[in-house]
Amino acid sequence: MYLSQKSRLFLLGCTLTNQSGTSAPRILVQVGLDPPNSRLEKTSVFEQVRSKLSDRQRTTLRVTQDGYQGAESQYWRVELSGVGAAAWSDTQDAGGLFRACTRDICMELQSTTLPLLVPSPNAALGVEGRDRWLPTPPLSGKLSDTAREQYKFLGALMGAAARGASFMELDLAAAVWKKLLGETLTVDDLSSFDERIVQYLKNLVAMSEGEWDAADVRWRIRNAGGRIVALTPAKGDAASDVVPFTRRDDYIAAALALRLGEFDEPIAQMKAGLGEVVPVRNGMGLMGWRELEQRVCGEPRIDLEVLKSIAKYDGEYRRQGASHPVIAMFWRVMDGMTEQVCKLKSHIRQHSCA
Helix, strand or coil, X not given: XXXXXXXXXXXXXXXXXXXXXXXXXXXXXXXXXXXXXXXXXXXXXXXXXXXXXXXCXXXXXXXCHHHCCCCCCCCCEEEEEXXXXXXXXXXXXXXXXXXXXXXXXXXXXXXXXXXXXXXXXXXXXXXXXXXXXXXXXXXXXXXXXXXXXXXXHHHHHHHHHHHHCCCCCCCECHHHHHHHCCCXXXXXXXXXXXXXXXXXXXXXXXXXXXXXXXXXXXXXXXXXXXXXXXXXXXXXXXXXXXXXXXXXHHHHHHHHHHHHHCCHHHHHHHHHHHHXXXXXXXXXXHCCHHHHHHHHHCCCCCCHHHHHHHCCCXXXXXXXXXXXXXXXXXXXXXXXXXXXXXXXXXXXXXXXXX
């Protein structure tokens, strides 16, 4: 099925579940001076919006973009209060404060402000997938009631972005999108966010019995959050903490089962939140993981050629424009930036080289 056909069917499903006539509620957001990545969880914008957007008011998340004037849906209206309010550029919410609010939420999610996401272990290696994020593996294997509601609300926000074009700046690993669609992960998916653990398991497969005994392998492994967790053998019980060579295959199977399923519960809650906003079976079920990511987050790359075509230069750079050595260097640097930095730069409204 062509992408255009999938998109039409998805939008049809959204239209059939649209909450017409629902007005966007006003939410008072207290803003301090702390940046989004260094706030307390209880004072985060995410938690303020989640706690103030009641179950009844969350029906506004099922309003498609035609429900509001403009290209993007606005699911709540923001009123600011606090010492940091002046730092937000808009004095009244005509959509700008809503976008700033959702941008802050995404920055909080992808930081230590909120405990919901952790950086991909590949970030420590500087390899592919280093700028991606994963749901935090539950410490005890189960989520708290608060965490379940938080993940569910995150999923609802993602669903609202998918149906209303108010994109979220989330850099989630491909494995997360695949899990949301019910796909089974493979060793290659694990490598895409934790290359080191896959290499470790491959090295174990290649070991002789003597090398295995010297390695002193234990029934435990490091999870995506960096914590050492105990493994449950796939067959039988572990008589001791040390893994014998004869149970090498059991250890590897148990390690893969844990690592490929360690964020299943957060994913289940996110999917439940998505299902409250978008038609999961008849809408998301038609998509591949890249298509779902694009509907929630927009295009993953910034087209620098488009930015160059609309850039304006002031002062001493006006005459030479893009051919000036300083400007040429600026564009080379931009070309080498990560997706995350490029997205941030794209939100700057005016640039001045003067």
